[in-house]
Amino acid sequence: MVVLLLMAVSASTGQAAGLIDLKLSGQGEPSTYLVWDLIKKGWDKEAGLKMTQTYFDSGMAQVEALPSKQWVIGTSQGGVPSLVAALRYGTYTVAIGDEDSFTxxxxxxxxxxxxxxxxxxxxxxxxxxxxxxxxxxxxxxxxxxxxxxxxxxxxxxxxxxxxxxxxxxxxxxxxxxxxxxxxxxxxxxxxxxxxxxxxxxxxxMNEDSQMGANQINTIVVDRKFGDENPEIVAKFLKLYFRRVDTGKPESPEEIAGYIKFCKEWAGIELSQSDAALSLKWRKMYPLDQQLKFFDASKGKSEVQTWFTQLADFFVEQNKFTREEMDKALNSGFITDKFLKMAAAMK
Structure with a gap:
């Protein structure tokens, strides 16, 4: 899919009323909804941030907006565009937004x-x-x-x-x-x-052909921004996982909120049953589980393995060369640095 939400901070991180401006962009899907909702709740301002979101219709459209500095942090970026972003622009993949193997x-x-x-x-x-x-x-x-x-x-x-x-x-x-x-x-x-x-x-037609595909939407960070502002990235992750932890996908309130988000922000009309399915089929992972997915202390992490399988597949399909995929995979773009920082925050 085109699977993550892209988020952005202006190149010169601006401040308004003591708040750090954080420009966000994404697609009309659940992990983007969680960020939209936490902004509605005012959690960003409580953390000293001022988040705003911009809509994109696909992950590659988000990637193409990176050189113009329209974003620096992103969630809901599909695994494929995340890999392309790492190849072309050296971005970091810092967390999983959600799993979208069956969506x-x-x-x-x-x-x-x-x-x-x-x-x-x-x-x-x-x-x-x-x-x-x-x-x-x-x-x-x-x-x-x-x-x-x-x-x-x-x-x-x-x-x-x-x-x-x-x-x-x-x-x-x-x-x-x-x-x-x-x-x-x-x-x-x-x-x-x-x-x-x-x-x-x-x-x-493909109700089960995706079994074992491990397709994920990720949270992507502009490398320069992440290197210069690691605490802002960690603060965003802390807010995101706070919202993941409080989410109740099958509750009437969550379904109603998602319908409102899709209509008002993404311009998509969803029935209650469709919204319920959307929330149900997108699996969210809490911070402690993500740390395990990204743990490379004993060899290749699970996330690294998933991206390697994805890269191998596209080489087989002649969409990218082996050299291009090896360049991306060996760039260190998959990192748990910011997850660890978020976990250490109180």
Whole structure:
């Protein structure tokens, strides 16, 4: 997906009424909602920060905004764009925003022959489609994203590669509009768009092909900013995990808050049932568990392993060279420094 929320501090960190300005950006999804909500509660100001958020429609759009200093800290950045950000701009990945392995959907219309092809791979009984029904079809997808990765894993389960289909690169809003008007055979979208599509009767083809994919949205930090302002990064993380700890995804209040956020901030209309699914399917991890995921004291950390698998996959798909991926993986972009600082804060 295109999986994190990007956040930003201006290059010269400004202050207003004693508060440090922190410019944030992201997408309409749960981890972005948590930050939006903590701002509404005034927690940022209690911590001496003044956070503001700007909307982006994909992780790569967020990455492309980095050189213009539109952000310096980000959450809800998908694993794929996070890797690209590290490769191109040397960013840090400092935490997991949420897990989104099952919130990137390969959708077809209800009358599609693809939906009627079952049992192709016995290891994945809830993965639909076949080589014969999918080969040559037109796919609408946001490329270099978590959705792109989900598409490729689905094709792999069916015994196909990306070269076997026709890929059309679009942002998520464009995909929704185009697919509804009859363009394309397959649409790949993440939540909340996937739930909107499913409410229209579109069928999900990859219900279990993402098992073990370990797709995550991450919190990304501009390296220069992180090196110069580690305490601000740690303070943000402390606030984020405070909100994670107090979250109750299935409560009526949380669902209502998420619906309001999607409508007012992201311009997305969600039903109560779709909002509930969105919150339920996005797994959030508390600070103590994240420290374990990032722990590299006994060798490669779990997060490093996940990104290595992701890099290997895209090399196999000829999307990046081995040299490019090795450069990113060996840059030290995955760090637990800021998590440890946040854990030490009172």
């Amino acid at each position: 990137n959907a390969v959708l077809v219309r209800p009358d599609s022959p693809i939906a009627k092809a079952t049992g192709t791979n016995p290891k994945y009984p809830k993965t639909y489609g076949s080589a014969d029904t999918v080969r040559g079809k037109t796919v609408l997808v946001t490329t270099i994203s978590s959705g792109h990765y989900s598409l490729a894993t689905w094709l792999k389960v069916l015994g196909l590669k990306e070269k076997d289909v026709v890929v059309k690169n679009m942002d998520q809003g464009q995909i929704m509009a185009a697919f509804e008007s009859g363009v394309g055979d397959i649409a790949v979208v993440w939540e909340p768009f996937m739930f909107v599509g499913m409410s229209k009767g579109w069928k999900m």
